[in-house]
Amino acid sequence: MVYLVKIINTSGKKKTAIARATFKEGKGRVRINKVPLEIVEPELARLKMSEPFILFREFSDDDSILNGIDIDVVVRGGGVMGQAGAVRTAISKGLVEWTGDLGFKDALLEYDRSLLVNDSRQTEPKNFGGRGARARRQKSYR
Numbered sequence: 001m002v003y004l005v006k007i008i009n010t011s012g013k014k015k016t017a018i019a020r021a022t023f024k025e026g027k028g029r030v031r032i033n034k035v036p037l038e039i040v041e042p043e044l045a046r047l048k049m050s051e052p053f054i055l056f057r058e059f060s061d062d063d064s065i066l067n068g069i070d071i072d073v074v075v076r077g078g079g080v081m082g083q084a085g086a087v088r089t090a091i092s093k094g095l096v097e098w099t100g101d102l103g104f105k106d107a108l109l110e111y112d113r114s115l116l117v118n119d120s121r122q123t124e125p126k127n128f129g130g131r132g133a134r135a136r137r138q139k140s141y142r
Contacts, residue, residue: 006024014085017078017079021087022071023069030091031072051112089114
């Protein structure tokens with residue numbers, strides 16, 4: 001007997017943070033690093049991570065889709081808000097792939113392109129002769 005289980009893997013990046021999300025049929029649980037989304041701290045990061053769900057509920061009145069998916073996200077690297085940005089990208093990509101709805105994809109792109117496209121910007125490395133990537137020591141002669 002063969003059981004077909006729908007599983008989708010997606011990833012998101014922001015600065016040095018990388019998030020990998022796994023979508024499975026389930027009871028509507030969302031976990032970030034094995035912690036339920038409802039108790040993730042700080043609150044601002046939690047709100048940023050839950051943006052795709054808010055937009056999905058706004059776009060589609062059918063809540064049974066979200067209640068039938070378990071989402072497990074593993075995120076490493078970066079800071080708190082970089083990780084939140086990576087998680088929201090991974091979740092958005094997975095929701096679009098799970099539903100296969102092009103209208104929802106267009107709505108996400110219109111709202112914020114970084115929901116579906118990884119942000120490739122990185123910090124510049126510090127260079128010789130100054131305190132940062134661009135700053136230089138001042139000369140004091142003449």
